[in-house]
Amino acid sequence: MNFAFSEEQEELRRTVRQFLEAKSPETEVRRLMETAEGYDPAVWKQMGQELGLQSIAIPEAYGGQGFTFIELGIVLEEMGRVLLCAPYFSSVVLAANAILNAGTDEQKSALLPGIASGDTIATLAFTEPSGKWDAAGITLEATESGGKYTLSGEKMFVLDGHTADLIVVVARTAGTNGTDGISFFTVRGDANGLTRTPLSTMDMTRKQAKLELDNVVAEPLGTPGRGWDAFSKTLDQAAVALANEMMGGAQKVLEMSVEYAKVRVQFGRPIGSFQAIKHKCADMLLEVESGKSAAYYASWAAAEDNEELPVVAALSKAYCSEAYFHATAENIQIHGGIGFTWEHPAHLYFKRAKSSEIYLGDPTYHRELLAQRIGI
Amino acid sequence: MDFADTPAEAAFRADVRSWLAEHLVGEYAALGPGGGPADESGWDVRHEWERVLGHDRWVGMSWPEAYGGRGLDLARQIIFNEEYARAKAPARLSFFGEGLFAPTLIQFGTEEQKQRFLPKIQRVEELWCQGFSEPNAGSDLANIQTRAALDGDEWVITGQKVWTTLAHRADWCFVVCRTDPESSSHHGLSYLLVPMHQPGIEVRPLRQLTGSSEFNEVFFDGARTARENVLGPVGEGWKVAMATLGFERGTAFMSSQLAFESEYAQVLEAAHKNGNSQQPFLRDELAQRYVGLQVMKFNGMRMLTNLVHKGVLGPEASIGKLFWTTWHKAFGETAMRVLGADALTVQHASADAYELDELHHIFMSSRAETIYAGASEIQRNIIGERVLGLPREPR
Numbered sequence: 001m002n003f004a005f006s007e008e009q010e011e012l013r014r015t016v017r018q019f020l021e022a023k024s025p026e027t028e029v030r031r032l033m034e035t036a037e038g039y040d041p042a043v044w045k046q047m048g049q050e051l052g053l054q055s056i057a058i059p060e061a062y063g064g065q066g067f068t069f070i071e072l073g074i075v076l077e078e079m080g081r082v083l084l085c086a087p088y089f090s091s092v093v094l095a096a097n098a099i100l101n102a103g104t105d106e107q108k109s110a111l112l113p114g115i116a117s118g119d120t121i122a123t124l125a126f127t128e129p130s131g132k133w134d135a136a137g138i139t140l141e142a143t144e145s146g147g148k149y150t151l152s153g154e155k156m157f158v159l160d161g162h163t164a165d166l167i168v169v170v171a172r173t174a175g176t177n178g179t180d181g182i183s184f185f186t187v188r189g190d191a192n193g194l195t196r197t198p199l200s201t202m203d204m205t206r207k208q209a210k211l212e213l214d215n216v217v218a219e220p221l222g223t224p225g226r227g228w229d230a231f232s233k234t235l236d237q238a239a240v241a242l243a244n245e246m247m248g249g250a251q252k253v254l255e256m257s258v259e260y261a262k263v264r265v266q267f268g269r270p271i272g273s274f275q276a277i278k279h280k281c282a283d284m285l286l287e288v289e290s291g292k293s294a295a296y297y298a299s300w301a302a303a304e305d306n307e308e309l310p311v312v313a314a315l316s317k318a319y320c321s322e323a324y325f326h327a328t329a330e331n332i333q334i335h336g337g338i339g340f341t342w343e344h345p346a347h348l349y350f351k352r353a354k355s356s357e358i359y360l361g362d363p364t365y366h367r368e369l370l371a372q373r374i375g376i
Numbered sequence: 377m378d379f380a381d382t383p384a385e386a387a388f389r390a391d392v393r394s395w396l397a398e399h400l401v402g403e404y405a406a407l408g409p410g411g412g413p414a415d416e417s418g419w420d421v422r423h424e425w426e427r428v429l430g431h432d433r434w435v436g437m438s439w440p441e442a443y444g445g446r447g448l449d450l451a452r453q454i455i456f457n458e459e460y461a462r463a464k465a466p467a468r469l470s471f472f473g474e475g476l477f478a479p480t481l482i483q484f485g486t487e488e489q490k491q492r493f494l495p496k497i498q499r500v501e502e503l504w505c506q507g508f509s510e511p512n513a514g515s516d517l518a519n520i521q522t523r524a525a526l527d528g529d530e531w532v533i534t535g536q537k538v539w540t541t542l543a544h545r546a547d548w549c550f551v552v553c554r555t556d557p558e559s560s561s562h563h564g565l566s567y568l569l570v571p572m573h574q575p576g577i578e579v580r581p582l583r584q585l586t587g588s589s590e591f592n593e594v595f596f597d598g599a600r601t602a603r604e605n606v607l608g609p610v611g612e613g614w615k616v617a618m619a620t621l622g623f624e625r626g627t628a629f630m631s632s633q634l635a636f637e638s639e640y641a642q643v644l645e646a647a648h649k650n651g652n653s654q655q656p657f658l659r660d661e662l663a664q665r666y667v668g669l670q671v672m673k674f675n676g677m678r679m680l681t682n683l684v685h686k687g688v689l690g691p692e693a694s695i696g697k698l699f700w701t702t703w704h705k706a707f708g709e710t711a712m713r714v715l716g717a718d719a720l721t722v723q724h725a726s727a728d729a730y731e732l733d734e735l736h737h738i739f740m741s742s743r744a745e746t747i748y749a750g751a752s753e754i755q756r757n758i759i760g761e762r763v764l765g766l767p768r769e770p771r
Contacts, residue, residue, distance in 0.1 A: 001451060002378045003677040004685065070377060258764050273767040275753070278760035285759055286695050293674035294667075300377045315667045367663035376644065376653050376662050 032085035038207035048118025055116035063113030073244035073299035080248030090159035095122030101230035102222035122166040125155035133361040161209030179228040185218035203355035236313035243320040253331040287323035318366040321357035444498035461634030473504035507551035518562040524553035543592040565613035569605040587730025701745040708739035
């Protein structure tokens with residue numbers, strides 16, 4: 001039994017951290033979060049060409065480096081730490097895995113190399129105005145006529161949906177419900193009949209869009225009507241990825257709190273010497289370290305693609321969401337008034353934590369999934 | 377990351393499994409896994425079973441072979457614990473001797489001391505208890521007032537210890553005493569090894585809120601032990617005691633998670649039986665406890681990996697203790713909610729006997745866990761100061 005990262009994996013973390021500290025300081029996060037695109041194309045290009053981050057977990061056969069979900073988890077954790085503004089989660093986590101899970105070999109060969117190099121920005125459009133994160137939320141219908149498919153309906157909360165070049169759309173065959181009739185399609189970002197509207201996101205560091213599709217011609221990805229298993233797996237992988245990303249931010253706010261508690265003096269002593277503050281920090285550490293244990297184990301299950309994945313995906317999403325949000329909330333409290341200002345970065349993490357907690361389903365939703373999966 | 381057994385470990389696991397299948401039979405098997413180190417139920421049969429374990433050297437299996445051990449690495453100890461829990465084997469009763477005292481002795485003892493004490497722990501011929509807490513030395517453990525002074529070739533001990541688990545069953549006690557009468561706080565303390573069966577010692581049981589009496593007060597009134605029965609240097613008992621506490625917070629409870637898995641299964645079964653597993657809030661609560669149970673397992677595996685790679689348990693062991701005790705208390709409360717109206721009655725309740733089924737026992741006995749071995753508040757101080765480097769409270 002060995003529950004630790006290898007030396008190579010630690011080296012990857014150091015490299016990514018160094019790069020992101022240089023390219024995504026708070027000033028850049030604040031600059032980009034106020035733009036409509038929400039990312040810096042030059043940094044995105046460097047990520048792809050110099051570090052190969054977009055290609056890290058994509059198989060070599062499709063233009064990737066063929067590392068595992070564990071390496072992907074490390075990269076995401078570091079991105080979460082600095083609140084990197086980039087379409088990485090949408091393109092590399094959501095779209096690439098959906099294509100890997102659903103696509104034919106030919107489709108993977110056609111679509112993945114662009115994502116791996118960073119030349120293509122892709123996303124997955126699945127949620128609709130109902131805000132449901134499961135099969136029942138998919139109502140957008142695919143219509144077939146003479147072997148050609150068209151899509152009509154609305155998708156909401158689509159990460160980077162307004163900037164993506166390639167959109168993987170989850171739709172259903174008319175007259176089906178539940179997990180039956182789920183299909184994947186691909187649509188170009190500039191397709192006829194597609195209207196994309198950026199949303200005013202509570203967390204300004206991660207962009208979302210509303211997509212309205214009006215008879216948009218779409219290419220099936222995999223076998224139409226048989227997409228549920230691939231979709232379910234994509235959601236589990238996304239939950240694991242998000243759990244890892246969240247723990248990077250949680251570790252960062254813990255460090256902010258501890259640093260501040262050491263230097264902020266009240267009543268003639270550092271506030272961190274008071275048990276009221278010290279114990280808050282201790283509880284944050286316990287939750288952050290526990291969240292990392294869950295996230296890392298989940299990464300391993302995703303890398304192995306074993307039967308534990310559905311259970312550990314649900315439990316790590318539930319645990320890490322609560323740990324992250326709690327840490328960001330305590331961080332504001334420990335900082336006092338300054339933590340409530342727009343100028344201080346505490347709110348950026350606080351908002352990222354809440355939006356990550358809700359995105360893909362909140363902890364209650366994931367505990368219900370868990371309950372079903374372990375037979376409660 | 378790799379969670380699979382090596383071929384050698386798999387072979388060891390098979391050996392453990394077949395040994396248990398062969399020996400865990402009859403009245404031993406009938407005992408079941410219930411209780412913990414502070415549980416006295418089925419004592420005589422458990423004592424006998426412990427000797428069966430000792431005879432085939434499953435007690436002290438990590439120790440060097442020279443002292444009766446098998447010299448097994450941590451990975452194999454964990455495998456043994458996993459198989460032991462899976463077989464629903466009885467709760468161990470060498471906890472204080474094998475789990476706390478022996479590793480401290482191996483770290484600090486002289487060769488003569490190891491030769492004298494380890495084999496008898498290994499063969500389950502001598503049981504130990506822990507003489508740390510006093511009426512005025514709880515969380516402030518350094519405020520120890522029990523005194524010991526040399527009289528010729530013997531230490532003479534006077535004072536009082538409290539919350540001494542299973543002192544009435546023990547043959548020996550490791551007692552932290554003030555040997556420098558001028559000293560205060562953690563200076564001038566020594567870690568003495570004292571035989572329990574002597575006129576200078578009186579053990580009085582304390583009845584706990586569970587109705588049973590595993591805890592005791594121990595009064596030392598001129599109790600004696602030989603001059604050489606001091607572990608570590610005279611006056612440096614604090615350091616030795618901290619090592620014992622490190623084992624208590626870290627490795628000693630390593631296998632608790634496995635016991636909790638079977639407790640969880642029991643509560644889930646009750647929830648299925650009375651339909652409460654379909655009640656939305658309880659369903660969420662049960663899922664939440666399951667999340668905690670698994671996270672505890674993942675934390676434990678990370679802690680053990682560190683232990684194997686770095687060789688020592690760091691202050692992160694405090695995270696483990698804080699986590700499992702908090703979880704177990706919440707789990708006990710969940711168990712009561714799952715039972716619903718059935719939680720209102722216990723097996724027996726009268727003036728002289730208050731008897732609990734296992735779920736009530738978990739609910740009640742777990743209240744002690746966030747207090748003993750360093751209360752949760754103390755664990756948070758340790759985490760805050762030693763892990764996070766926050767300034768100490770001015771004292």
